[in-house]
Amino acid sequence: MLNSSYQACIQACSNCALVCETCAASCLREDDVKMMARCIELDRDCADMCAIAAVLMTRDSAYAKAFCKLCAQVCRDCAEECGKHQHDHCQACAEACRKCAEECEKMAA
Amino acid sequence: MLNSSYQACIQACSNCALVCETCAASCLREDDVKMMARCIELDRDCADMCAIAAVLMTRDSAYAKAFCKLCAQVCRDCAEECGKHQHDHCQACAEACRKCAEECEKMAA
Amino acid sequence: MLNSSYQACIQACSNCALVCETCAASCLREDDVKMMARCIELDRDCADMCAIAAVLMTRDSAYAKAFCKLCAQVCRDCAEECGKHQHDHCQACAEACRKCAEECEKMAA
Amino acid sequence: MLNSSYQACIQACSNCALVCETCAASCLREDDVKMMARCIELDRDCADMCAIAAVLMTRDSAYAKAFCKLCAQVCRDCAEECGKHQHDHCQACAEACRKCAEECEKMAA
Numbered sequence: 171m172l173n174s175s176y177q178a179c180i181q182a183c184s185n186c187a188l189v190c191e192t193c194a195a196s197c198l199r200e201d202d203v204k205m206m207a208r209c210i211e212l213d214r215d216c217a218d219m220c221a222i223a224a225v226l227m228t229r230d231s232a233y234a235k236a237f238c239k240l241c242a243q244v245c246r247d248c249a250e251e252c253g254k255h256q257h258d259h260c261q262a263c264a265e266a267c268r269k270c271a272e273e274c275e276k277m278a279a
Numbered sequence: 280m281l282n283s284s285y286q287a288c289i290q291a292c293s294n295c296a297l298v299c300e301t302c303a304a305s306c307l308r309e310d311d312v313k314m315m316a317r318c319i320e321l322d323r324d325c326a327d328m329c330a331i332a333a334v335l336m337t338r339d340s341a342y343a344k345a346f347c348k349l350c351a352q353v354c355r356d357c358a359e360e361c362g363k364h365q366h367d368h369c370q371a372c373a374e375a376c377r378k379c380a381e382e383c384e385k386m387a388a
Numbered sequence: 389m390l391n392s393s394y395q396a397c398i399q400a401c402s403n404c405a406l407v408c409e410t411c412a413a414s415c416l417r418e419d420d421v422k423m424m425a426r427c428i429e430l431d432r433d434c435a436d437m438c439a440i441a442a443v444l445m446t447r448d449s450a451y452a453k454a455f456c457k458l459c460a461q462v463c464r465d466c467a468e469e470c471g472k473h474q475h476d477h478c479q480a481c482a483e484a485c486r487k488c489a490e491e492c493e494k495m496a497a
Numbered sequence: 498m499l500n501s502s503y504q505a506c507i508q509a510c511s512n513c514a515l516v517c518e519t520c521a522a523s524c525l526r527e528d529d530v531k532m533m534a535r536c537i538e539l540d541r542d543c544a545d546m547c548a549i550a551a552v553l554m555t556r557d558s559a560y561a562k563a564f565c566k567l568c569a570q571v572c573r574d575c576a577e578e579c580g581k582h583q584h585d586h587c588q589a590c591a592e593a594c595r596k597c598a599e600e601c602e603k604m605a606a
Contacts, residue, residue: 184293188337195338198428203421210416214432215558221330222549228297229304231542232574236567244560307537312530319525323541324449331440340433342462349454356450402511406555413556439548446515447522 176227179238179273183224186245186270190217193252193263200257209251209260216248220270227277235278242274285336288347288382292333295354295379299326302361302372309366318360318369325357329379336386344387351383394445397456397491401442404463404488408435411470411481418475427469427478434466438488445495457496463489503554506565506600510551513572513597517544520579520590527584536578536587543575547597554604562605569601 194213197206223241226234249267252260303322306315332350335343358376361369412431415424441459444452467485470478521540524533550568553561576594579587 180297184297188289188293188333191334191337194432195429198425201422203425204419207416207421210428211413211556211558214412214556215553215560217334218549218552219560222545224297225300225326225545226542228300229538229541231538233542233546233567233571236570240560240563240567243563247559303541304538307534310531312534313528316525316530319537320447320449320522323447323521324444324451327440327443328451331436334436335433338429338432340429341465342433342437342458345458345461349451349458352454353451398515402515406507406511406551409552409555435552442515443518443544446518 176230176234176277179277180224180227182266182270182273183220183227183241186266187217187220187224189263189266190214190220190248193259196257196259206255209255212244212248212251213263216244216267219244223274238274239278242271242278245271245274285339285343285386288386289333289336291375291379291382292329292336292350295375296326296329296333298372298375299323299329299357302368305366305368315364318364321353321357321360322372325353325376328353332383347383348387351380351387354380354383394448394452394495397495398442398445400484400488400491401438401445401459404484405435405438405442407481407484408432408438408466411477414475414477424473427473430462430466430469431481434462434485437462441492453496456492460489460492460496463492503557503561503604506604507551507554509593509597509600510547510554510568513593514544514547514551516590516593517541517547517575520586523584523586533582536582539571539575539578540590543571543594546571550601565601566605569598569605572598572601 190213194210194217197203197210197213200206219241223237226237245267249264249271252264252267299322303319303326306312306319309315328350332346335346354376358373358380361373361376408431412428412435415421415428418424437459441455444455463485467482467489470482470485517540521537521544524530524537524540527533546568550564553564572594576591576598579591579594
């Protein structure tokens, strides 16, 4: 395949994008939505960034590395916010974001 | 999780989106790009449709079923076109599209 | 241009996507987030659908008409929900969604 | 509105995304597709980057500035490549990319 050396990072980004979407949608259905507002904001940015990161790596784009550097930062911020909340979807999201940040940092290195 | 009954279809769509991106990018680097033009067109539409299908299911959206019905049709067309070409990336794409079409048809049923 | 007959619908979809993103982000910063949860859900689906509709038309895709038919339905639902709320961003979003639904219905006809 | 100070850049990015999609789709239908392969690659990356840039600014995201800095670079590269080709869609794309790069550079400053 075009991009075999990026596979771990592509999978981490692709997974993180969907886990962030799940977290945002689940937060919106919690009773305490107000308390989850910052989490939802970060989930949406992180989901969109990770989805594009996966696409750029899949295309073997010249911008993949620079993009992953920025994506790692969003993942770190999202992991920190999600980690504050005890909902299962937030804890799962924090873990996916940390894993994705590590892979993106390796890519960008 | 929000969407556990959709997991097989979400994974098929998410995978198909990336395999279509790979196929389009690989086709663009083949010598016979002209012959691959229709394949690239379909890959792009299929990649974008599958990516959104995965997101809508992940969100447990009310539009997921109707969307998957349309997505299945694009996947079938893309599988047919990719299946005509002997490049490995085209054959891999045809298979991912067929698998995704089946899952989307189950979702839409 | 490739797609000159679609220009009105492309512009309506492109505008609606951004107005829905603005509405969702603004709803998340309101005091009564809980009351806005359904509005945010619909804004997100509508934004993503409209963005892809604009892209498919721009590419002169064979799937543009079928997609616009589905997009029109999401726009109608989003317009109805947004129309219930007095926030300026909701009223602006309801209007953009109605306009977009009309253009998508013309495209799909 | 949430993001009134970003309007010029949002419009430039939103427009550039669609003009890049048009250029890629038009290049794929030219006789000399092979010669246009690099143009298509850059159009796709630029379209996706500009679309996300517009969304992040529309949401008033904390990552909008950093993202626009990267987006400006892709726009500059795409403008340079498109500028080499005499097709109307390439010339129109080069102009949209230059305009977008300028707005993104102002945003990132």
